[in-house]
Amino acid sequence: MPDATFKIFRGDRDGGELYEYKVPIAPGMVVLDALHYIQAHDAPDLAVRWNCKAGKCGSCSAEVNGRPRLTCKTRLDALPLDQPITVQPMKSFPVLKDLVTDVSWNYRVNKKIPPFTPRPNVEWKMDQREVDRVQEFRKCIECFLCQNVCHVLRDHEKQEQFGGPRFFVRIAGLEMHPLDGLSRTELLKEELGIGLCNITKCCTEVCPEDIHITDNAIIPLKERVVDDFYDPVRWFLRKLSGKKH
Amino acid sequence: MAESRTATVRSGFGVTMRRDAWWVELIPVVVILGAFTVYATWRTFENNYYEFGPYLSPFYSPLIKPKWWPLSPAILILWAPLGFRATCYYYRKAYYRAFFLDPPGCAVGESHPHRYSGETRFPFILQNLHRYFLYVAIVFLFILWYDAIAAFWFPSATGKHFGIGIGSLVLLVNIILLTGYTLSCHSLRHIVGGNVDCFSCVVAGGPRHGAWRGVSFLNERHMLFAWLSLISVGLADLYVRLVASGAIADLRLL
Incomplete structure (x- = not known):
């Protein structure tokens, strides 16, 4: 041999x-x-x-x-x-x-994320097509390979300002949950620094669970942050209606 | 991170323990995107050879020639498709890696140290306006479809008659690829249904879910459409230029 x-x-x-x-x-x-x-x-x-x-x-x-x-x-x-x-x-x-x-930094980031918070008086019933969409995010095994390869953490060492792909996946699962009533876009923008991600897809390339991290989690979350913070028309409509989101 | 890290892998530009030729994937991006940029810039300012018979170059469509504008009409319109591609999520990945080397490859070192703010500060914070370029790009789609259909109607002494030239087919293939590129956009995917959490709770949830699934299907091929449509739009313009300048003759099939 x-x-x-x-x-x-x-x-x-x-x-x-x-x-x-x-x-x-x-x-x-x-x-x-x-x-x-x-x-x-x-x-x-x-x-x-x-x-x-x-x-x-x-x-x-x-x-x-x-x-x-x-x-x-x-x-x-x-x-x-x-x-x-x-x-x-x-x-x-x-x-x-x-x-x-020592991967304990990840657990500290995780604590910043508000858990699943159902809408008040929500009916505990979910449509299969809505479950299908968030199911992908539940495949994460927390190997932290995506965190390791992400250049924002690996090269720029922005651990204090950036949550990393694993936690964007977790938040995507919560934000797109059909029964969840909380918005985490402010957390994404201010504390977890999703704007630091320049979507170079290394996280997706290394994911052993084949989660489409960039296309299905990070970019949809970036678009939601745009909805709430950068879209001038939506901002104007929110001002007119008095709604926060 | 508060804790000190052991230098298990050295830092510095291009430093990596990877054995594969990670830099190979940068070459086509630099070559094709670079060549297209040079060619498109030259054609924008050339201000000539953009029309031939029923053919109109996509670089100059819609053809707007106000009297007060002394320069090339392409300058008035090309900001829109340029902005759409420059803020596109796929191209961002491509040029951040190939031109900004940030990062040059996965698990490959960057020039160190350098300031990095991602897309949180000017100018890259403007990437967040991608959806507005999408809206304009959709208007351009209608215009280019009109051009592509008009390219099958050739002028004659008695008016216009149906015909097929190589240019007709070139413009048709181009608009089909541009349509695929535009309809596979990540922002469109968000707008048509990606922003909905509960399809069974909103008005028109079924159609929105169907639209989201359809755009998602195309979105998986967004990179492919991005490259094919970039090449096709460049070749479509080149073809119109060649026939308009008399360098080649347009072959009529019908």
């Missing part, structure tokens, strides 16, 4: 470097299998976060050959094995140890 060479980041928030490991290849093997092999045979202290190994828990996110991926869904036979495979932690989050990052 041929070996694959892995270069894996070992270190913590103070620094680290890539260490080389040899792993025998088996049919159907994924990168997470290789990490487990290295843990079992070469480096029992290698820190890797994982849980389901089935692409559903969103725990094993990392950067494989520079691309944000779930290591449990990245097959070795899809990678060029003539060169070392690099595995690094997500760049946008602080490293705790090796491949494990």
Whole structure:
């Protein structure tokens, strides 16, 4: 059985470097299998976060050959094995140890979002076509690969002003919910900085759940923000009618 | 972020651990969009060879030539389709990546540090007016459809008679692609039904849901229509220019 060479980041928030490991290849093997092999045979202290190994828990996110991926869904036979495979932690989050990052910033952003708030006296009945539209957003497994690849967070480090694609997906699910009665456009504009997104679609490209983040969540939310804050005709009509939204 | 981050991946322009040729996808955008911009600018100011028989170049339609305007009539109208494309959600992605390199590719480093305000400040905050360019673009669609139909009616001694020239087909294909591009617009998708949360609670919810689904179907192909219509409008103008200048003869099929 041929070996694959892995270069894996070992270190913590103070620094680290890539260490080389040899792993025998088996049919159907994924990168997470290789990490487990290295843990079992070469480096029992290698820190890797994982849980389901089935692409559903969103725990094993990392950067494989520079691309944000779930290591449990990245097959070795899809990678060029003539060169070392690099595995690094997500760049946008602080490293705790090796491949494990501190993603707690995401949970702090999540707390800013008002939860589902039904309209007063709403009838608890939903039309299937309305459910179909928001169902896509419920597929998110919170792997945070979209947050990691988003250049607003990754390169510009706007964590204090920007919510990131994952939370625009969550808000889209709430805003388009047929029974929800709350508007979150002001939150989107002021606190979560949706205007900072320049829709370059990297979030959509890396989503392992194939959620059309940009087209179905971010752009529709941007349009709703335009409705409430930038459309001069709607602004005039709101002034005439006295309505806020 | 408050916490310090370990430099697991170095920052800096073009820095990445990606092995693939991520820069390849920038090349067609730079070449096609750049070539179109140069050609369209030249044609706008050329102010000649935009009409031949029943054909009118889409760069000059509607043809408005007020006496007080000494320059090319194209300048009076091209702001509308230009604004529609410049604020288009697809083209924004394309030119932010290919021309502004912000970012040059996914998980590829940018020039660092530089000020970044996304679409929150002038001039990019004006991207929020895309829907108004859409409204104007829809008016242009009607005008260009008129032109395309008129391109099948050739002048003769007894009036106009039906015929088919290569130019007729060029203008027809062009307007079909422009229609696909306009009707697949993200703002249109929002306006026809995307802004509705509860289709069963609003007036005409069924038709609005149907319209939203229809535009959504086209919207999935928005990038395709964006490129095809950009190329077709450029080629349609080029064809009219070539026949109007006498460089080629218009082949009549009927």
